[in-house]
Amino acid sequence: MKKNKISFSSFDVDKQDYYGNLLLIGNGHIGYRGSFEEMDKDSKVGFNLIGKYDQKDNFWRESINLPNPLFVRLCFNDQKLSVLSSSSDNHQMGLLLDKAIFYRHSSFSSLNIDSERFIVDGDTDELISRYVIEVKEAGQLAINYGLDSDVWELNGPHYQKRSFSNEGQGQIRFVGTTNQEAIVIEKVSYHFSVKVGDQNFNENSNRYLNKISIRVKPLDKITLTIKAVVSIIEDESFINEKDLQMNAQLKIPYQKCLNKHMLAWKHDWELAKIELKGPDNDVQKGVAYSIYHLLTLAPHKYITSIPARGLSGQTYKGAVFWDTEIFLAPFYNLLFPKVARNLVIYRINGLAEAIKKAHKYGYDGAFYAWESQENGFEACSEYNIADAKTKKPIRTYFVDKQIHISGDVALGMFNYYEATKDTSIFYLGGIKTLLEIMRFYYSYAHHDIKTNQYFLNDVIGPDEYHERVNNNAFTNYLVKIVGEKTRAIIFSLHQENKQMVEEALKPYQEFFYQKLPIFLEHLFLPAAQKKHLIPQFDGYFKLEDITAYELVKKRITPNEYLGGSTGLANKTRVIKQADVVTLLALFRDFFSARIKRANYDFYLPYTEHGSSLSNSMYSLLASEVADPIRAYDFFKRSALLDLKGDSKNYAGATYIGGLHPASAGGAVLDLIYGFAGLRFTDNQGIIFKPHLPAEIKSIKFRFYEQGILYEAFITKRKILKRRIL
Numbered sequence: 254m255k256k257n258k259i260s261f262s263s264f265d266v267d268k269q270d271y272y273g274n275l276l277l278i279g280n281g282h283i284g285y286r287g288s289f290e291e292m293d294k295d296s297k298v299g300f301n302l303i304g305k306y307d308q309k310d311n312f313w314r315e316s317i318n319l320p321n322p323l324f325v326r327l328c329f330n331d332q333k334l335s336v337l338s339s340s341s342d343n344h345q346m347g348l349l350l351d352k353a354i355f356y357r358h359s360s361f362s363s364l365n366i367d368s369e370r371f372i373v374d375g376d377t378d379e380l381i382s383r384y385v386i387e388v389k390e391a392g393q394l395a396i397n398y399g400l401d402s403d404v405w406e407l408n409g410p411h412y413q414k415r416s417f418s419n420e421g422q423g424q425i426r427f428v429g430t431t432n433q434e435a436i437v438i439e440k441v442s443y444h445f446s447v448k449v450g451d452q453n454f455n456e457n458s459n460r461y462l463n464k465i466s467i468r469v470k471p472l473d474k475i476t477l478t479i480k481a482v483v484s485i486i487e488d489e490s491f492i493n494e495k496d497l498q499m500n501a502q503l504k505i506p507y508q509k510c511l512n513k514h515m516l517a518w519k520h521d522w523e524l525a526k527i528e529l530k531g532p533d534n535d536v537q538k539g540v541a542y543s544i545y546h547l548l549t550l551a552p553h554k555y556i557t558s559i560p561a562r563g564l565s566g567q568t569y570k571g572a573v574f575w576d577t578e579i580f581l582a583p584f585y586n587l588l589f590p591k592v593a594r595n596l597v598i599y600r601i602n603g604l605a606e607a608i609k610k611a612h613k614y615g616y617d618g619a620f621y622a623w624e625s626q627e628n629g630f631e632a633c634s635e636y637n638i639a640d641a642k643t644k645k646p647i648r649t650y651f652v653d654k655q656i657h658i659s660g661d662v663a664l665g666m667f668n669y670y671e672a673t674k675d676t677s678i679f680y681l682g683g684i685k686t687l688l689e690i691m692r693f694y695y696s697y698a699h700h701d702i703k704t705n706q707y708f709l710n711d712v713i714g715p716d717e718y719h720e721r722v723n724n725n726a727f728t729n730y731l732v733k734i735v736g737e738k739t740r741a742i743i744f745s746l747h748q749e750n751k752q753m754v755e756e757a758l759k760p761y762q763e764f765f766y767q768k769l770p771i772f773l774e775h776l777f778l779p780a781a782q783k784k785h786l787i788p789q790f791d792g793y794f795k796l797e798d799i800t801a802y803e804l805v806k807k808r809i810t811p812n813e814y815l816g817g818s819t820g821l822a823n824k825t826r827v828i829k830q831a832d833v834v835t836l837l838a839l840f841r842d843f844f845s846a847r848i849k850r851a852n853y854d855f856y857l858p859y860t861e862h863g864s865s866l867s868n869s870m871y872s873l874l875a876s877e878v879a880d881p882i883r884a885y886d887f888f889k890r891s892a893l894l895d896l897k898g899d900s901k902n903y904a905g906a907t908y909i910g911g912l913h914p915a916s917a918g919g920a921v922l923d924l925i926y927g928f929a930g931l932r933f934t935d936n937q938g939i940i941f942k943p944h945l946p947a948e949i950k951s952i953k954f955r956f957y958e959q960g961i962l963y964e965a966f967i968t969k970r971k972i973l974k975r976r977i978l
């Protein structure tokens with residue numbers, strides 16, 4: 254079907270970044286960007302790995318890019334054949350979304366190249382490709398191929414040591430040691446369909462390549478099959494064991510790997526696809542792509558989480574943000590509970606680092622990392638953005654003041670539990686995590702003796718343009734809600750498993766029974782004021798009344814950063830992204846219809862949507878307040894963001910390009926929670942209160958409810974929930 258295919262019938266050299274992002278393949282652990290075989294780091298070729306990070310000197314610590322095993326360059330009669338140099342030739346490329354296969358076709362006057370690639374989600378992480386040359390003219394063909402470890406890096410180089418070895422019969426091995434002593438092993442096999450003699454690889458400028466030269470004639474066909482397996486270990490003594498495992502993987506024939514991949518992908522695709530009647534092709538494609546993207550990001554095997562730019566590169570240090578809990582996890586909660594559980598366990602495992610961070614800033618409890626790396630390590634820098642004009646780093650307060658992250662982590666646990674009813678996470682450290690999160694807020698809060706209220710001062714809410722504000726509504730309500738949920742779940746678990754809960758509560762007796770209830774009761778919640786408006790933070794309504802549209806026109810330098818103490822937005826009401834709107838969209842049952850409508854209308858003109866997280870929240874709330882035209886429009890923007898590729902690549906002078914998982918996840922939230930109106934209830938389980946916009950005639954999707962698979966089919970007149978398994 255057309256909507257399940259992304260295809261380009263020509264190649265535009267200026268859009269390399271865009272193709273690289275969009276045509277990415279991945280399995281939640283490794284990802285390969287949509288580049289061509291003849292490209293290198295200048296074209297942002299990227300073989301990205303999730304879950305392992307490295308720091309070179311004092312540069313930003315970031316995720317690692319692996320050596321590129323798919324490097325192939327052709328010369329025909331001494332003339333280089335490359336998509337980058339021969340614009341007159343014909344190039345096509347694309348992605349089969351329902352198969353998760355990247356393909357390219359290039360037609361030069363002397364020969365055609367056809368290649369396809371995919372990533373297997375097996376016991377090991379494998380990238381597999383088939384590269385086919387079909388000769389049209391007689392001549393001398395040189396093929397230069399092998400492993401390119403001179404990789405694209407934002408803050409590298411990350412390999413302080415590298416060694417290559419030829420293991421014979423077209424198999425090579427790379428062992429690299431990162432600056433922080435992780436050992437990256439990559440083994441690659443190169444197999445030709447024609448006789449090419451011994452493959453003698455040579456090392457040059459961090460590339461390990463072989464060159465063969467053959468006489469060819471019309472209709473000759475040469476197939477090069479490339480299989481790469483990667484592994485990361487911390488301890489050299491595991492190398493031999495890994496070697497054997499990886500060798501065994503490399504022996505599995507191409508077709509078998511392809512079949513396995515297609516079967517596994519088909520299962521996931523059929524489960525996750527959302528069928529819509531009504532929307533035009535573009536939107537259908539945007540939805541299919543969003544689901545494809547979420548599936549490529551799902552960490553099935555190891556306990557890792559999902560970085561803000563997914564597998565598309567090292568932007569934002571390859572780190573995990575609140576994006577995962579708020580925008581992505583709800584999708585996995587409904588369809589891939591094991592993946593969702595991995596995301597929760599990743600945060601529970603990060604507790605020690607969160608406690609360390611709180612301690613560093615002088616607080617108790619768990620202050621989660623704003624930019625979280627392995628084991629919850631905080632990677633966010635104090636100077637996180639560079640000025641667009643001077644290129645000088647700007648002091649941003651994301652790391653020390655964006656305290657809502659701990660509450661988002663708690664909310665992620667509750668959302669997972671609500672969808673799966675899996676209580677095991679609470680016994681596996683979840684209770685402790687929740688209590689430490691609440692302890693953090695308690696110690697962060699300022700207790701005003703006069704009013705007997707607790708204030709959360711000096712924070713940054715979702716809108717990052719206004720730093721160091723007092724009582725950000727999103728943050729305060731979030732703390733109140735997850736705090737009450739923490740109390741409720743602990744009391745309820747206590748009935749189920751008294752001994753374990755009492756054990757877990759032992760160190761928290763006074764806090765849990767005395768301080769926490771008082772704190773929550775007296776926590777200041779910015780109330781709706783005149784005209785039902787909730788101030789985003791103390792004093793917000795006194796700021797200059799200018800719309801986002803007008804303010805953006807005042808930018809002097811392109812990409813000029815609007816936030817921070819000197820940014821144009823600072824003294825105005827202009828906000829980067831949905832903030833109060835996010836609060837009302839996520840906690841729709843907590844606020845009256847009037848409050849939701851008034852704030853939705855009010856904040857709209859002030860919102861720049863300068864973050865990919867903004868549109869989907871507006872769509873969710875628009876559905877709720879019965880503004881279907883805008884609900885659809887915001888949803889569309891979220892679903893089409895990466896497909897169109899018109900998002901910001903720079904914040905100030907800092908590169909922020911790549912894919913936007915939160916936008917893909919947000920679009921799916923808009924469909925399932927907004928338009929279909931999925932709700933969890935205590936006595937009826939999952940129910941639907943749809944708000945279908947005119948463009949959507951029907952919506953059909955699957956979901957698990959406590960281990961049972963259902964299908965929902967919703968039209969203007971019908972709401973069907975059918976058990977499938």
Ligand code: IFM
Pocket residue numbers: 561569574575576715717864866915
């Ligand atoms: O988490 C977001 C944040 O809300 C806005 N800036 C980008 C981050 C990563 O997507």
